Amino acid sequence: MALGTKRIDPIPIEKLEKKPDIRALILVVEDEALVRMMLVDVLDDAGFKVMEAARADEALHVLATVPEVQVFVTDVEMPRGSVNGFELARRVRDDRQDIGVVIASGRVAPATGDLPPEAHFVGKPVRPERLLELVRALLLQD
Secondary structure, X not given: OOHHHOOOOOXXXXXXXXXXXXXXXXXXXXXXXXHHHHHHHHHHXXXXXXXXXXXXXXXXXXXXXXXXXXXXXXXXXXXOOOOOXXXXXXXXXXXXXXXXXXXXXXXXXXOOOOOXXXXXXXEOOOOHHHHHHHHHHHHHOO
């Protein structure tokens, strides 16, 4: 099974027909500057407010000081940080069950228990339309 197809459930059509708050604040956590810029550009072009972090430690600081973040998109492998994206997602969800989580990787697929509940995994390279679909679906969750 390809990385991009693992653990991705179809989004119900009734959720796609609703309009999320496109001015929602999204945090992008990615150590590769060019990949981070692409993700930020896709979200910004779609009308979202976007913050960025290059490491998990930086992301934890942002999330602790900016409670308005509604969704975060994180890479798995971030060698300069103290934790990987899976651990970052678990820590964040332990503190904030209301935050949406998208985890992306081109080399590491999640094992059983790696993803927190209601988190989405997507393989890299991330297609812009798939990123937007996942973020919008997370914003519409009750």
